[in-house]
Each structure stands twice: as structure tokens, then as C-alpha cells.
Amino acid sequence: MDNKIKSTSISYVKMILLSVVITGATGVLFYFLTSRYVISQAEKNIQNLLLSHRGIHMYIQRIMHPALYRYKGEGEINEDFYSPELFSSSFAVRNQHNFYNEARSKAGLEQMYYKMAAKNPRNPVNKSDALEDKLIDMFNENPNCKKYREVVTIDGQKYLYLAMPFLKTGKACLKCHGSREIAPIQLQDRYPGQGGFNDLVGNIRAIESIRAPLAHEYYTVYVISGALLCGVLFIMMLFFFNRRLKDTVMVRTKELEEENKERKHAEAEVRKLNEDLEHRVEDRTAQLNAANKELDAFAYSVSHDLRAPLRGIDGFSLALLEDFGDSLDDTGKDYLNRVRNGCVRMGLLIDDMLKMSRLTRSEINKEELDMSQMARKLLEGFIFSEPDRKVEIDIQDDVRGFGDSILIQNVLENLLGNAWKFTGKKDAAKISFGIVPESEPVTYFVADNGAGFNMEYAQKLFSAFQRLHSPGEFQGSGIGLASVQRIIHRHGGKIWAQSEEQKGATFYFTLA
Amino acid sequence: MNKKKIILLVEDNPDDEALTIRALKKNNILNEVIVARDGAEAIELLFGETKEGTSPFLPELILLDLNLPKISGLEVLKRIRSNDKTRMLPVVILTTSNEDRDRMESYELGVNSYIRKPVDFGQFSESILQVGVYWLILNEGPPH
Numbered sequence: 001m002d003n004k005i006k007s008t009s010i011s012y013v014k015m016i017l018l019s020v021v022i023t024g025a026t027g028v029l030f031y032f033l034t035s036r037y038v039i040s041q042a043e044k045n046i047q048n049l050l051l052s053h054r055g056i057h058m059y060i061q062r063i064m065h066p067a068l069y070r071y072k073g074e075g076e077i078n079e080d081f082y083s084p085e086l087f088s089s090s091f092a093v094r095n096q097h098n099f100y101n102e103a104r105s106k107a108g109l110e111q112m113y114y115k116m117a118a119k120n121p122r123n124p125v126n127k128s129d130a131l132e133d134k135l136i137d138m139f140n141e142n143p144n145c146k147k148y149r150e151v152v153t154i155d156g157q158k159y160l161y162l163a164m165p166f167l168k169t170g171k172a173c174l175k176c177h178g179s180r181e182i183a184p185i186q187l188q189d190r191y192p193g194q195g196g197f198n199d200l201v202g203n204i205r206a207i208e209s210i211r212a213p214l215a216h217e218y219y220t221v222y223v224i225s226g227a228l229l230c231g232v233l234f235i236m237m238l239f240f241f242n243r244r245l246k247d248t249v250m251v252r253t254k255e256l257e258e259e260n261k262e263r264k265h266a267e268a269e270v271r272k273l274n275e276d277l278e279h280r281v282e283d284r285t286a287q288l289n290a291a292n293k294e295l296d297a298f299a300y301s302v303s304h305d306l307r308a309p310l311r312g313i314d315g316f317s318l319a320l321l322e323d324f325g326d327s328l329d330d331t332g333k334d335y336l337n338r339v340r341n342g343c344v345r346m347g348l349l350i351d352d353m354l355k356m357s358r359l360t361r362s363e364i365n366k367e368e369l370d371m372s373q374m375a376r377k378l379l380e381g382f383i384f385s386e387p388d389r390k391v392e393i394d395i396q397d398d399v400r401g402f403g404d405s406i407l408i409q410n411v412l413e414n415l416l417g418n419a420w421k422f423t424g425k426k427d428a429a430k431i432s433f434g435i436v437p438e439s440e441p442v443t444y445f446v447a448d449n450g451a452g453f454n455m456e457y458a459q460k461l462f463s464a465f466q467r468l469h470s471p472g473e474f475q476g477s478g479i480g481l482a483s484v485q486r487i488i489h490r491h492g493g494k495i496w497a498q499s500e501e502q503k504g505a506t507f508y509f510t511l512a
Numbered sequence: 513m514n515k516k517k518i519i520l521l522v523e524d525n526p527d528d529e530a531l532t533i534r535a536l537k538k539n540n541i542l543n544e545v546i547v548a549r550d551g552a553e554a555i556e557l558l559f560g561e562t563k564e565g566t567s568p569f570l571p572e573l574i575l576l577d578l579n580l581p582k583i584s585g586l587e588v589l590k591r592i593r594s595n596d597k598t599r600m601l602p603v604v605i606l607t608t609s610n611e612d613r614d615r616m617e618s619y620e621l622g623v624n625s626y627i628r629k630p631v632d633f634g635q636f637s638e639s640i641l642q643v644g645v646y647w648l649i650l651n652e653g654p655p656h
Binding site (some may be wrong): 300306307308309310311314315316317318319340343344346347351354472512 | 530607609631650
């Protein structure tokens with residue numbers, strides 16, 4: 001985990017270095033390319049300017065000169081007349097350029113330096129400076145060199161400096177530019193000194209020297225290369241962030257995998273715990289089953305071993321009564337009868353106990369039950385056994401439940417049997433069975449208007465062998481409700497009762 | 513009543529033995545009663561070699577208790593039913609048990625009747641009378 005982060009950070013350093021290098025290289029490249037483009041554009045502008053100068057030169061030499069010489073020949077103009085304003089194309093171009101620069105200034109543009117530079121000019125204005133001197137010499141020495149081009153910096157401003165030969169002295173030129181003595185007298189008069197004279201054929205007499213400001217163009221260079229560089233930076237940042245995102249995703253994925261592993265581990269532990277629990281449950285179940293079996297065996301032996309002596313006691317008591325009854329007085333006979341009654345009663349108790357133990361041990365097979373039908377049949381049975389009783393019976397239709405049919409039958413038999421039994425002394429007995437409206441979970445009830453019981457003893461109601469009425473009042477072993485409660489509990493339900501003495505009792509139960 | 517018709521009573525409890533015999537007598541069932549006090553004794557009586565080399569006796573009716581020492585009543589019943597000589601003998605189980613599985617097994621092994629001994633001697637006596645009258649008088653057994 002830590003190693004991973006470390007190696008990632010190292011690669012970040014590498015990436016940053018690489019991106020600095022790439023940015024620098026592309027910056028230089030863009031600067032180089034755009035400045036070349038800008039300079040070539042500036043050069044084109046200069047060329048345009050020079051071509052328009054050429055036009056002026058041509059106009060003066062080819063149109064004005066023939067016209068002037070014609071006027072001279074016709075005598076319109078004095079033969080001696082000479083004026084540089086009319087005859088010199090260089091004069092015209094220089095002055096035209098001065099006006100051009102003025103116009104540029106007015107338009108807010110920087111002036112453009114232009115000179116027809118010569119080492120020995122007729123007009124001192126055209127005298128070449130030190131650089132121009134050198135360039136004139138260079139062009140003379142290297143006839144193949146047609147152009148000098150350089151970007152120069154003056155006072156921190158960049159300029160494109162361009163120079164090229166302009167006038168190469170021919171034979172015809174010597175008429176005016178040869179030795180002073182053979183030059184026309186007007187020239188000799190007008191230009192004292194040696195300026196513009198003594199030229200040699202083939203010599204480059206003048207160069208065009210021009211300097212165009214590049215400040216504006218360099219703005220373009222900066223803007224374009226800056227924009228391009230921004231683009232590159234943007235792309236690299238995208239790349240960089242993509243890389244970072246990838247790393248983050250990788251780290252997060254690792255974390256998730258780790259979490260997943262932990263979760264799986266936890267799941268495995270839970271599963272193991274569950275298995276342990278299941279094992280324990282199985283063990284307990286086995287123990288319970290064993291305990292149940294023992295109980296079973298116990299109940300079996302109780303039924304045999306307790307009943308046999310009872311039968312003996314009863315049998316021999318009767319034998320005593322029958323065989324030796326004559327020697328017993330009434331009290332003795334009564335005692336023996338009481339012994340016999342006790343035996344019979346104990347036999348019934350043992351039977352009930354066995355029945356209850358059997359009910360609570362048997363397997364539960366749940367199914368859909370029609371409890372209305374069940375209750376109706378049971379009550380029909382009671383009515384059949386005691387046809388003289390007048391009992392009002394109210395059984396709700398379609399009362400359904402889900403449980404073991406034999407056990408639930410037993411529950412209803414006990415509850416309805418109790419209702420039947422405890423209404424025995426009522427003139428207008430009433431027994432009802434049904435579901436409490438809108439109860440959740442579904443709550444069944446068996447209600448009667450019989451003897452009822454005191455709610456103080458409600459807790460004893462469901463204990464085995466507990467009776468709330470004396471045998472003289474009502475018969476019973478006190479096992480019925482205990483069995484009912486066990487059956488209801490085995491179904492996962494609850495049972496409770498509500499009563500008032502002499503007003504009846506209602507038993508409620510649920511099955512889940 | 514035919515005195516040759518012997519009743520074999522297999523009963524380990526001396527009280528029950530006495531009560532059964534008393535009930536038989538009270539109901540005027542005067543057949544000879546031979547008592548076996550456990551399963552082994554019953555088997556010895558039915559299938560054992562006699563000293564004189566004569567064949568063992570054949571009772572007319574067997575009253576068999578289930579819960580017996582040594583060999584259980586059900587085992588005795590099984591032996592009776594698997595022996596050609598005795599397989600048609602009427603066997604009535606007379607027991608305290610009312611367990612479903614005991615009744616089930618008894619009938620599966622081919623018992624003729626299953627009576628649960630009531631605690632009340634009056635009822636017990638009545639049961640013995642019914643059994644005696646039915647199996648010894650009313651019922652026609654298979655031809656010998």
C-alpha cells in the first residue's frame with residue numbers, strides 16, 4: 001500500500017519534469033515558427049513598399065524625363081534648367097517617403113526608416129552610416145549577394161533590417177556621375193565638391209536601406225505562441241489529471257478490494273459462527289430428544305407400574321368387601337369404598353397425565369383447518385350425550401386456522417367441553433366460538449355464560465392438576481387447560497382468559 | 513364347561529394373577545388355568561421338551577401380559593405365531609399399557625384381541641367374563 005503511493009509520487013515528479021521539458025521545447029518551437037512567419041510577413045510589406053518606390057522611380061525616369069527633355073527641345077524650358085524636385089527620382093522617393101512617415105505617425109504607426117544610402121552621395125542627406133558603408137562594401141565585394149536581412153534591436157525594440165543594392169553604375173551614368181569636369185555644367189554649378197562624382201562603371205553606388213518595426217508583429221508572435229502553449233499546457237494538464245484520476249481510481253480500487261476481502265472474511269466468520277450455532281442447536285436438539293425419550297419411557301413405566309398396584313388395591317378391597325363383608329360394619333365398608341374410589345380416581349389421573357404427555361410429545365403437522373366445522377361437530381357430540389340440556393350455540397362461519405388437526409381438535413374439545421360443563425347449572429346457557437373482529441394476530445375465542453372463575457386465580461388456570469372448582473361442583477382432573485396451553489404454545493401462540501364469577505368465562509387464543 | 517380346555521395365563525404380577533383367577537372363578541369360568549410367570553416360562557411350557565417325551569400341552573386360550581421379565585409378551589406372541597403347532601391359538605393380550613405402538617405391534621404380530629386392564633375390579637371382572645365367554649364358548653376355533 002505505502003510502496004504503491006511512493007512509486008506513484010516518483011512518477012509524478014518524472015511527469016512534472018517531462019511536462020516542463022515538453023512545454024519549454026514546444027514554446028521555443030512555436031516562438032521560432034511564428035516569429036519566422038511574422039518576419040516573412042514584414043519582409044513582404046517592405047517589398048511592397050520598395051516596389052511602390054520602384055514605380056515612382058520608373059514614372060520619373062520614363063515619363064517625366066522624356067517630357068522634360070521634349071519641352072527643353074521645343075524651347076519651352078530653358079536648356080540649362082535643372083531641378084532635383086523634377087529630375088531626381090531619388091529626391092522624389094525620399095520626399096514621398098517622408099510624407100508617408102508623417103501619415104504613419106498621424107495614423108499612430110511607428111515611422112519606417114528608409115534611405116537610399118550612398119558613400120558619396122550628391123545630396124548629403126543620403127550619406128550612408130557606418131553599417132551602410134560596410135554593406136555597400138560587402139555588396140561590391142560579393143556580386144552574388146543580393147540581399148542583407150537581419151532582425152536588430154534598437155533601444156529594446158525589434159526591427160527587421162533590410163538592405164539591397166539599388167544603383168549599379170553603368171556607362172551612361174558616367175555622364176552625370178563621372179568626373180566633375182565632364183558633367184553638365186548645371187550639375188557642376190548646383191553641386192559644389194566631389195559629392196556624386198567620380199563613380200566607376202560596375203560599382204554599386206547606392207543601396208536601399210530600410211528598417212521596419214516589428215513590435216506589433218511580435219505581439220502577434222507572443223499571442224499566437226502563447227495561445228498555442230496554453231493549448232499544449234491544457235492538453236498536458238488533461239493528461240496529468242487523467243493520470244492522477246487513474247491513480248486515484250487504482251488506489252480506491254485497492255481499498256475496495258481490501259474492504260471486500262475484509263467483508264468476505266467477516267462473512268466467513270459469521271458463517272462459521274452460524275455453523276457452530278447450528279451444531280450447538282443440533283446437540284441441544286439431540287439432548288432434548290434424548291430427554292424426551294427418557295420422559296417417554298418414564299411415562300410408559302408410570303402407566304404400567306402405577307396402575308398395576310392400583311388395580312391390586314381396588315381388586316383386593318372389593319374381594320374384602322365380597323368375601324368378608326359380613327364381618328365389617330358400615331364404617332368399614334365405607335372406608336373400603338373410599339379406598340376403591342381413590343384407586344379409580346388415581347387411575348384417571350394417571351391416564352390424563354399420560355394423555356397430556358403424549359399430546360406435548362407428538363409431532364406437529366400443520367395444515368389448513370376449518371375450525372367452525374370442528375367446533376360444530378364437537379358441540380353436536382355434547383348435545384347428543386345430554387339431549388335434555390337447553391344451550392344456545394353461536395358459532396361464527398368460516399373460522400379458519402393453521403395448525404395440527406388432532407391437537408387443535410383437542411384444544412377445542414377442552415375449551416368447548418369446559419364451556420359445556422360450566423354452563424351445566426344455567427337455565428339459559430350460551431356458548432359461542434369465533435374470531436375477535438380485526439384482531440392481529442388472529443385471536444380466537446370460546447365464550448360461555450357459565451360459572452366463570454375469580455380472576456385472582458387466573459394464573460393457576462393453566463397449571464396441571466389445578467382446579468378452581470370442587471369435584472362436588474364440577475367433574476374434572478385439572479389436566480384439560482394445561483394440555484390446551486401446551487398445545488397452543490407448541491403452535492407458537494398464546495392463551496389467556498377473562499371471567500367473572502357466575503357471569504361466564506371467555507378464553508382467547510392465537511395460533512402464531 | 514369342558515375341563516380339558518386349558519387357559520394359559522402369562523402374568524408376572526402375583527396380584528394380577530390372583531385377581532385374574534378370582535375374576536375367572538367369579539364368572540364361573542372353571543377351566544384349568546396354568547400360569548407362566550415370565551416369557552421364558554411361557555415358551556418353555558409351550559415348546560419345551562417334556563420329561564416323558566410326550567408333546568407339550570396346547571392351551572385353548574392364552575391370556576398374555578406384555579410387560580414381562582426375561583422375554584417380553586410381544587416376543588412370546590411372535591414365537592407362538594411363527595410355530596406351526598401354535599400359530600392358530602387364540603391369544604388375548606391383557607395389559608396395563610395403552611400405548612399406540614404396543615397395540616400396533618400386537619396386531620401386526622397377529623394377536624386376536626387386545627384388552628386393557630381397568631383399575632376398577634368390577635370392570636376388570638366384566639372384561640374377563642366377556643373374554644372367557646367369547647373365546648371359550650362362542651368362538652369356533654380352527655379344526656384340529
